[in-house]
Amino acid sequence: MWDRTKMREWLPSTQQMSDAAQLRPEAYTAITMRQALGMIVLLGLVAGFIPFLINWALAARTGAALPLAMLARAGAAMQEGPLVFPAAPVISVMGDLYQTLAGLGQPLPGWLAAGLSALGEWLSWPLRWLNLWIVYGLLVMVLNKGLGATNTLQRFYAATGFAAVPLLLSGLAPIPCLGGLFRLAAWIWALAVYVKANQAVTGFSLGSSALAVFLPLGAILLFFLMLTGLWAMGLIFALG
C-alpha cells in the first residue's frame, strides 16, 4: 500500500514547491535535505519525460540507438547545408560516415535499441541536476562560509534543492521555436530561486547572496575562457 507518511519524508508538498517557486522566503526553511533529494530526482524524471518520448521516436525512426540516430541526423544536415569549398569533401565524407554508422544495424531490434538508449538519456536528467546541486552547491557553500554564514550544509542543500522546481520548464525545450525560450526562462528562474534560497538560509543581504551564487559561475567561465585562449594560442603557434 502507498504510504503517504513515507512519501512525505522524501518529498515536500506541492504547496511548498509552489511557494518556493514564487520566491516566498518561508518555504526555504521548511524542507529537509532528504526531501530536496527526492524532489530533485522526481522533478528531473518528470522534466525528462517528454524529451524521452521524442528521443525514442526519433531514434526508432532511424532504427538505431540514440547517439547514432543523432549522428545520422547531423550527417544529413551536413550534406544538406551549403558546402564551403576547402572543407566540402571532408564534410561530405563525415556526413556519409555518420549515416553509414547509423545504418550498420545492431543485435537488438531497432525500436528496442532506440528505447534503451532514450531511457538511459532520460535517467541521466536527474543525475545531471544532482550534479549541479551537489557540486555547484559546494562551491557556493564555501563562499558562504567565507562571507561569514553559520548555517549547516544540510540546511543549505535542503533549501537550494528548490531550484529544481523552475527547471521543470526545461523539459519543454523540444517544442519548436518556443523550446529555447522555455529553457532560458527555466534557468533564469532557477537562479533567482537559488539566490533567494541561499539568502533565506544564510541570512545574507540579497547582494551578498547573489555574490556567493554568481562568483563560482564567473570563475568557471573565466577558467574556460582562459583555457580556450591558451588552446587558440597553441593552435596559432603550431600553425604558424
Place this chain on the structure above:
Amino acid sequence: MLQPENYPRYLGQALVLEPDPFVEMVDDDNPWVEGLFLVTSIAVLVGLAKIVGGLLLTASLPDPNAVLETFFLALRQVTGGAGLPAEAQEQVRFLWDLWRSAVGYGTGWLRLLLLVSLPAGWLLQWLVTGLLGYGGARLLGGQGSLNQTLGAMALMVAPRLLLLVQVIPFTQVSSLLLWTWGLLIAYRALQTAHELPYPRAAAAALFAFLGMALLTALVATAVGFFLGFWGGLL
C-alpha cells in the same frame, strides 16, 4: 556483528548527511569489518549492474569492428585513397580497444573482471582515504581511532549507489558528482569519528581527498605510460 539489514538505511541517511549512520558506525563493535563488508557489497552490486549494462550496450550498438572499419574507410576517402599508415592504424585500433574495455562495449567475458577489479579498486580507495583522513584528523586534534575512522569513512560509498542505474546503457553518472558527494560524507564521517569542529573536519577530509587524487593521478600516469609502451604509442 555485521548488520547488512541496516545498510540501506545507513546509505540513505549518509547521502543526506544525517548524523545517525556515522554515529552507529563509530559505535559498532568492529567498525572496519562493517566498512569492509559494506564497500565490498556495494562494489559487487555495481559491478553486476555494469556487466548487464555492458551487455545491453553491446546489443544496442553495431559490431565494434564494423564501426572501426567504416571509420577507416571514411579516412581513406578523405585522404584520396591513401588512408592511415599501417602503424597509425594499429595505434587507433589499440586506443579503440582500450576505450571499448573502459565502457564495456563488445568486451565479451573480459567484463566479468569487473566483479574483482571494482571491489579491489574501491577497497583500496577506502583504505587510502581512510588512512589519510585518520592521519589528517589526528594531526588536527582528533581523538577517534583508526578502526572508527575506517568504519565511518566506508559510508563514502553511498553516492556510488547511483552507478546502479548503469544497468541501463547510455546512462551518464558524473565522476565529479560521486567524488564531491563522497567528500561531503567523508567530512561528516571525520567530524563524527573525531569530534572535530567543522573547519578542522573539512581540512582533514580535503587532505584525504587531495592525497587520494594525487595518488590516483600518479597511478593513472604510470598505467598510461605502461599501456602507451605496450600499444606502441610512445
